[in-house]
Amino acid sequence: MFKRISKYWWCQIAGWAAYFVVNIFFAYSYQGSVDRSYTINLLLIIFFGLVATHALRSLLQRINWFQYSFESQMLLFFGLTVGAGIIIYVGNISVGNLFRDLSQQRTFADLKTVNFLIPIFLITAIWWLIYFVWHYIDRSRNTQVDKLKLESTVKELELKTIKSQLNPHFIFNALNSIRALVDENPQRARTAITELSNILRSSMQVEKAETVSLENELSIVKDYLALETIRFEERLKVEYDIDPETLELPIPPMMLQTLVENAIKHGISRIITGGTVLIGSHVRDMQHEITIENTGQLSASGPGFGFGIQSTRQRLSMLFGSRASFNIYNKDGEMVEVKVVMPLV
Structure with missing residues (x-):
């Protein structure tokens, strides 16, 4: 069963699981406890992070992005980072409000909510950076192997x-x-x-x-x-x-x-x-x-x-x-x- 899981999904599971553990650890270290709302908010980020990155990755694979120029790839990286961040942001606000009390409800224009975008964009930027670097290294290695085979x-x-x-x-x-x-x-x-x-x-x-x-x-x-x-x-x-x-x-x-x-x-x-x-x-x-x-x-x-x-x-x-x-x-x-x-x- 586990052999059928691709490297991509192993990395997704391991990466987001590490993100969850690190956040819980620091929250517990500073506050001495982790409340229910914090855990729900963290799980929503992870869920929509998986949805956003996987959906945009599928779109990225269809457009054969390796053929783009370096400048186009940088714009693509920026667009993917912002796009994934917005999906996580919208999903977290929309679905999260179902689990929040009326006094804790968030709106998209709330200043506290807008500040929430900064760490989200940082998370998605790290994700896409790892993804791009991984494929550059893998493609470079495969190119080198193909070159050696050709020679x-x-x-x-x-x-x-x-x-x-x-x-x-x-x-x-x-x-x-x-x-x-x-x-x-x-x-x-x-x-x-x-x-x-x-x-x-x-x-x-x-x-x-x-x-x-x-x-x-x-x-x-x-x-x-x-x-x-x-x-x-x-x-x-x-x-x-x-x-x-x-x-x-x-x-x-x-x-x-x-x-x-x-x-x-x-x-x-x-x-x-x-x-x-x-x-x-x-x-x-x-x-x-x-x-x-x-x-x-x-x-x-x-x-x-x-x-x-x-x-x-x-x-x-x-x-x-x-x-x-x-x-x-x-x-x-x-x-x-x-x-x-x-x-x-």
Whole structure:
């Protein structure tokens, strides 16, 4: 039964009950007793206070007052305060006279009665102030929650969009590699198709994840490099410098594969004699640091402005914000280094 009572009515009951108790307490403290007329007068104020505030609240809900300007809302607040006060005043005088002796009857023009309006307006002003502040806080909280939900949804959609772009991008490059082998060596082309199948199977397993372990990502990278080794043969050398403690650390799915693919496409493939790709992973200064080094030199039209680099920066920013960093630069006269630093989570 009590669960069916709304918060609004609990506040109404508690507020007016507190008003009754406080007035009785102070009346008894100063006078030593509370007479019948005082109690009736107090109960009438409470009754018509409930009627006035509830009726005007129902009217307020119909006009969608939150859309009004601040100045209009201030006028509305003043009007509600005066309106509720007048309803209490008229009701108290009209009905109260039924319980009063002829000598105690009140009229609307009586000076004592008019003075009665001041505390009544104060009561209604406090009521409406609490009501307005409550709804402002509640609306602000709901707006903040909706904003966070919207930001979360947008971020999730952006991540899914980037993922959906990554896989076609990778497949396109992989198929180009396989196409180069079809006429030259059919047997190796079949082997390359098997490697591609392994990579696609692995990538589909992590499609729904925002992060995967480095170990899982490395398995995809090794399949990809096995495919590329078929194409480049002795021109491609791969080295690993992986701290075993970092294998379980989370990284964005397909990020490492994209960066390695980028290193081969823009580095190794452009050098007649080929080169080396070195993949490293360590924990330094309480952060996970991944490095990919490749033979070659970075130019203004190179990978710094390519899809792989842009998508990696976007995903790191979405997942880790300013806590992650991405840099690509010429390490020396022969090598380019990509360094990704992510927080330990």
